[in-house]
Amino acid sequence: MFSAHHFHHLPSFSKKMAFFTASYYSSFTIIATFAVLALFTGSSSAQLSTDFYSKSCPKVFSTVQSVVKNSISVERRLGASLLRLHFHDCFVNGCDGSVLLDDTDSFTGEKTAGPNNRSIRGFKVVDDIKAAVEKACPGVVSCADILAIASRDSVVTLGGPDWDVKVGRRDSKTASFSDANSGVIPPPTSTLSNLINRFQAKGLSAKDMVALSGAHTIGQARCISFRDRIYNETNIDSSFAKTRQSQCPRNTGGRKNLAPLDLQTPTAFDNKYFNNLLDQKGLLHSDQILYDGGSTDSLVETYSKNDKTFDEDFVTAIIKMGDIDPLTGSSGEIRKNCRKPN
Template sequence: MAASTSHSFCSSLAIVVLAVLVIFTGSSSALSKNHYSKSCPKVFTAVQSVVQSAISKQPRQGASLIRLFFHDCFVNGCDGSVLLDDTSSFTGEKTAGPNNGSLRAFEVVDDIKSKVEKECPGVVSCADILAIAARDSVEILGGPSWDVKLGRRDSKTASLSAANSGVIPPPTSTLSNLISRFQAKGLSTKDMVALSGAHTIGKARCVVFRDHIYNDSNIDSSFAKTRQNKCPRTTGLPGDNKIAPLDLQTPTTFDNYYFKNLISQKGLLHSDQELFNGGSTDSLVKTYSQDVKTFYSDFVKAMIKMGDINPLTGSSGEIRKNCRKVNN
């Protein structure tokens, strides 16, 4: 009898421990690569066709879609909240400091959602669309591919204050700030450097790199002068929105030139050059600059890991019919 009672107690304790583990490890384990295999088997071809078309018309859209995914995941998890327009009950994330006038490709997401809804209405979340579109953008522009974990649901609200709280590292960040911001999201220093490699594509506005090209000393002088020709020193003028490629050599190809540029002190942003400035990440930048396969491998692992940040699953949230607004 005592043995039976002991066995029953141990079984109950095991169940409690397992439940606690599930709570503290989050719900990312609920995500799976085959989440839509039966409910929406054509989701991948639908997303890819729209992303391919958008990039063909404007290659910069690929970088914009990757950035949307990053900015979504860093603010309250990968829940599609960054896509919500303001309403009478909340002010969303679009006008937050890190996003306002900076995030793009919302119309591309609208087009993707429209096509996916025709294939399988009310099944695929906007949060998952961002994850797939980011992967497709990398692959279409010449980078690696990977199996995207899916099953996220969409937030019913968004928070301007959360997006403004400093969780998204600004382009003025120091290395220690970058490391701590990523660590706060469960991402290692290696993850941070690898994810920064997404700056091998896309462009930035003068207003975010002006201080670096005029005031920093850890920058190649000829590179600084070239950028100064397109970015006036005076702030508050139309020049603020002039853009320059983050990677001068191959701005529309996902490769490792970003890291090669850092070694030559040709990082466009202050935060970029911080990765190779006599600090703890110098050796990793050297590795990635010489070994594109290692960069790709670490980038893929980091993207999958980032996609696991606090997703809504199960009965949480909803599957939005329109990525810009919650369902009625």
């Protein structure tokens, strides 16, 4: 850019013109920089707010909470399932409810993609929430927002932190089987660099990634996703491996058998997941890799010692995750039925 000494030998008028030109280009650069930043930070997420439904559906939060609490009282595991639906929705083309769309004869959605097939669940609870919300205020609340609210209520119901959920998302009219299969959702075999890269691609830091991995303090995994680890990896507690092997045979059978992701308190949202990692009792390869001599070791140690820090960082991260490329304004629609476009 121009600097002061460029003007020193110019006639007065030329000096003024040169100064004006330099100022113009400086202003232009600043404006352009802000425009680029807006593109990368997802300007539409700025349209989300915690009071979006304050006039149009003031009972939305209490309505969702009631259904979530009742469902979890019947089956504790559903809390983890609802939280996972929100994550799998947001990572594929943004938080737009696309993961909820059923396949039809002419359309293949995301439910049967590799990371989701026979793995994501809780759709009946989402249907129940939607029915209750539609009764309270028809055609107002999106399925994408229902997932965001239900995630918070699941965490709180299982003893975790509370936060104000930003809402105002709209629902997509379609879904993408190929995008769900493209690796944007990190598999349980992920390396640390793969995990960090996948999250950074969504605007989430390595710290956000470790904090969100702490959601594995609740829920279960299928034998097929941890079989290789319990038989072939060395960074695993031997008695823990043997216990898991008893339910997950080496070669055949048991592929659907479940094991808790958190050995100590599998239905309570706490920081015990991180204690497990210190003891080499991470169930998935992608769990233990967070504490295996790499760049995230110190974060795992911090969270294992301080549940308040974990709670705060988890809340920060999940709010950021909920901001990933939402549909707002006149984009998308408000689905009447979360399983199909209007």
